Amino acid sequence: MNFTLKIWRQKNAQSQGKLVTYEISDISADTSFLEMLDILNEQLLQKGEDPVHFDHDCREGICGMCSMYINGRAHGPLRGVTTCQLHMRSFKDGDTIYIEPWRAKAFPVIKDLVVDRTAFDRIQQAGGFISVNTGGAPDANTFPIPHEVANEAFDAATCIGCGACVAACKNASAMLFVSAKVSQLALLPQGKVERTERVQRMLAQMEEEGFGSCTNTGACSVECPKEISQTNIARLNREYFRAKFTEPE
Numbered sequence: 207m208n209f210t211l212k213i214w215r216q217k218n219a220q221s222q223g224k225l226v227t228y229e230i231s232d233i234s235a236d237t238s239f240l241e242m243l244d245i246l247n248e249q250l251l252q253k254g255e256d257p258v259h260f261d262h263d264c265r266e267g268i269c270g271m272c273s274m275y276i277n278g279r280a281h282g283p284l285r286g287v288t289t290c291q292l293h294m295r296s297f298k299d300g301d302t303i304y305i306e307p308w309r310a311k312a313f314p315v316i317k318d319l320v321v322d323r324t325a326f327d328r329i330q331q332a333g334g335f336i337s338v339n340t341g342g343a344p345d346a347n348t349f350p351i352p353h354e355v356a357n358e359a360f361d362a363a364t365c366i367g368c369g370a371c372v373a374a375c376k377n378a379s380a381m382l383f384v385s386a387k388v389s390q391l392a393l394l395p396q397g398k399v400e401r402t403e404r405v406q407r408m409l410a411q412m413e414e415e416g417f418g419s420c421t422n423t424g425a426c427s428v429e430c431p432k433e434i435s436q437t438n439i440a441r442l443n444r445e446y447f448r449a450k451f452t453e454p455e
Contacts, residue, residue, distance in 0.1 A: 237293065258318050275305070
């Protein structure tokens with residue numbers, strides 16, 4: 207398979223970037239998208255040119271680092287997959303593919319397709335800790351948790367923090383990410399001690415980082431590779447209002 211790649215090249219956050227065109231040929235349909243970029247970079251290095259910089263780690267859809275826009279969609283044309291799980295058979299031979307970094311004030315470009323997503327780390331850190339007794343592992347029946355509640359908490363915890371929700375939102379909102387992180391703890395007894403402080407601190411940090419407000423369009427959930435539900439945003443709002451009404455005078 208042959209492709210025309212139009213890739214965003216940018217030296218750093220202060221530089222002005224642009225789309226640069228590359229031709230690549232004889233790519234197997236079973237090649238992953240990141241492997242295709244690896245092949246392109248090998249060719250660029252052989253020519254003495256600077257390779258395309260992009261984030262990656264596990265390449266198994268777990269770490270969330272392989273974040274990029276592909277033809278105007280976060281992680282590419284398929285739903286429920288990360289970029290590293292995307293294969294070239296999802297495109298047609300001869301296609302022109304546009305590859306760009308996330309576009310958000312809170313995610314400044316480091317170089318090419320790599321953006322700084324440490325804003326997510328600071329939001330999680332603002333949430334603080336949970337109060338649990340240290341020592342030996344408690345018996346599983348010490349904290350009885352209904353099966354449906356455990357499932358909801360687990361579903362929220364599957365968020366990998368890739369930032370696709372921010373990239374898909376026209377306001378670059380991080381509400382889906384923050385709501386998933388708040389939900390996974392608010393649903394469980396271990397996370398209820400700090401629940402009022404946690405939600406307020408995380409939302410305050412989100413605003414400080416420069417993320418926008420929720421648009422209610424649902425684009426975040428659609429483009430999320432882990433298909434995190436928007437019901438978490440509703441839970442986040444309830445947690446916030448609960449915290450404001452119960453905080454001491």
